[in-house]
Amino acid sequence: xxxxxxxxxxxxxxxxxxxxxxxxxxxxxxxxxxxxxxxxxxxxxxxxxxxxxxxxxxxxxxxxxxxxxxxxxxxxxxxxxxxxxxxxxxxxxxxxxxxxxxxxxxxxxxxxxxxxxxxxxxxxxxxxxxxxxxxxxxxxxxxxxxxxxxxxxxxxxxxxxxxxxxxxxxxxxxxxxxxxxxxxxxxxxxxxxxxxxxxxxxxxxxxxxxxxxxxxxxxxxxxxxxxxxxxxxxxxxxxxxxxxxxxxxxxxxxxxxxxxxxxxxxxxxxxxxxxxxxxxxxxxxxxxxxxxxxxxxxxxxxxxxxxxxxxxxxxxxxxxxxxxxxxxxxxxxxxxxxxxxxxxxxxxxxxxxxxxxxxxxxxxxxxxxxxxxxxxxxxxxxxxxxxxxxxxxxxxxxxxxxxxxxxxxxxxxxxxxxxxxxxxxxxxxxxxxxxxxxxxxxxxxxxxxxxxxxxxxxxxxxxxxxxxxxxxxxxx
Ligand SMILES: Cc1ncc(COP(=O)(O)O)c(C=O)c1O
Numbered sequence: 001x002x003x004x005x006x007x008x009x010x011x012x013x014x015x016x017x018x019x020x021x022x023x024x025x026x027x028x029x030x031x032x033x034x035x036x037x038x039x040x041x042x043x044x045x046x047x048x049x050x051x052x053x054x055x056x057x058x059x060x061x062x063x064x065x066x067x068x069x070x071x072x073x074x075x076x077x078x079x080x081x082x083x084x085x086x087x088x089x090x091x092x093x094x095x096x097x098x099x100x101x102x103x104x105x106x107x108x109x110x111x112x113x114x115x116x117x118x119x120x121x122x123x124x125x126x127x128x129x130x131x132x133x134x135x136x137x138x139x140x141x142x143x144x145x146x147x148x149x150x151x152x153x154x155x156x157x158x159x160x161x162x163x164x165x166x167x168x169x170x171x172x173x174x175x176x177x178x179x180x181x182x183x184x185x186x187x188x189x190x191x192x193x194x195x196x197x198x199x200x201x202x203x204x205x206x207x208x209x210x211x212x213x214x215x216x217x218x219x220x221x222x223x224x225x226x227x228x229x230x231x232x233x234x235x236x237x238x239x240x241x242x243x244x245x246x247x248x249x250x251x252x253x254x255x256x257x258x259x260x261x262x263x264x265x266x267x268x269x270x271x272x273x274x275x276x277x278x279x280x281x282x283x284x285x286x287x288x289x290x291x292x293x294x295x296x297x298x299x300x301x302x303x304x305x306x307x308x309x310x311x312x313x314x315x316x317x318x319x320x321x322x323x324x325x326x327x328x329x330x331x332x333x334x335x336x337x338x339x340x341x342x343x344x345x346x347x348x349x350x351x352x353x354x355x356x357x358x359x360x361x362x363x364x365x366x367x368x369x370x371x372x373x374x375x376x377x378x379x380x381x382x383x384x385x386x387x388x389x390x391x392x393x394x395x396x397x398x399x400x401x402x403x404x405x406x407x408x409x410x411x412x413x414x415x416x417x418x419x420x421x422x423x424x425x426x427x428x429x430x431x432x433x434x435x436x437x438x439x440x441x442x443x444x445x446x447x448x449x450x451x452x453x454x455x456x457x458x459x460x461x462x463x464x465x466x467x468x469x470x471x472x473x474x475x476x
Contacts, residue, residue, distance in 0.1 A: 244381020
């Protein structure tokens with residue numbers, strides 16, 4: 001449930017309760033307690049929390065909607081927009097003006113592209129998963145059919161030859177990192193890319209690990225900057241998250257060599273490795289150092305995080321420790337999602353889906369690049385995955401762009417959210433995801449992004465003027 005914002009009601013006052021609630025929410029927006037993009041509780045939740053009827057909270061929301069402080073979309077909730085007046089250049093989403101209710105489109109990275117998922121194939125896989133007989137005994141390493149399907153998947157899509165017996169099911173990357181952390185010496189230090197994936201940082205800290213942020217440059221993790229006393233190093237070599245470049249071959253060799261010499265495990269997060277759509281990817285890190293690298297894969301980007309399915313290929317010492325803990329605690333990855341993914345793999349539906357997904361994402365990325373470049377800005381990152389990085393001048397510009405986009409009904413993600421403590425804090429930019437919305441929503445949102453990126457302190461960046469992007473510009 002969404003947090004209920006602070007609202008103090010004076011039941012003796014002559015001001016109607018609905019007006020008091022609307023006032024309190026407006027003030028919370030003004031003083032920063034609520035920020036642009038924050039989701040409000042539902043009218044039902046707010047009514048229950050404040051001990052008033054739903055008619056009262058609905059009236060308050062209607063008032064704020066009419067004033068333009070909040071916007072909503074059926075089924076998606078009500079969101080703070082923070083300002084009534086659109087920014088110069090008309091950053092309200094085209095189409096939203098008709099109803100007076102600006103729509104929020106989420107362009108943060110992370111979500112999968114469900115628009116191209118064939119619902120019949122999805123239903124078939126769930127039916128096939130349900131047809132399998134129930135298991136009498138749990139298998140802590142995971143469903144055998146799933147492990148075989150992952151071994152085949154790694155061969156076909158990642159060029160890795162691995163025996164199915166070495167594949168362990170997990171419930172996803174962050175959960176797998178937490179399991180591995182429990183196998184490390186108590187209170188140890190783990191190096192993590194900075195900027196990097198903060199859920200993994202959270203998972204490690206939760207297990208009592210000291211996280212050491214290590215800088216990233218154009219070649220990926222700066223291996224020389226990893227301190228000697230760490231127990232493990234977490235990285236995203238195929239597609240650095242969130243900057244989007246792959247780790248160079250020289251850095252890969254250096255990382256594996258230091259891991260061997262200094263006794264580290266390397267955690268290779270291959271979260272979207274199947275989604276390269278230009279050239280064949282570099283070989284996996286685990287192929288270079290199977291004795292020191294734990295390879296981590298996930299269905300969260302290629303299918304859905306709600307499946308709760310991931311996998312790992314680990315050196316025997318790590319795998320044995322993870323399995324022993326699963327046996328000892330009875331906590332093991334549930335099989336349902338594993339069976340769904342296995343059914344999709346066996347039927348060929350997964351391979352067909354990946355082909356469609358790569359095509360779709362390549363097309364979307366081209367539109368994103370055209371929109372960003374039309375605003376005179378650069379796009380960084382390899383042609384892969386489902387997000388790009390757009391550098392900005394500094395933290396102030398980043399905050400300004402996020403706020404202006406929110407006023408236009410678009411939720412953007414700043415690099416600041418991906419930075420841990422460390423030497424890179426001066427970097428700023430947008431981490432622009434393009435998988436989550438449908439294609440039409442994406443186009444409308446990109447028109448806002450172009451406009452917002454043009455309106456910075458230095459004035460319009462493009463000599464052609466300020467008109468919104470009217471359609472996808474083709475890229476060679
Ligand atoms: C860098 C990175 N790794 C892994 C994942 C997937 O994590 P999980 O499998 O825990 O859903 C994501 C999803 O957003 C991610 O961005």
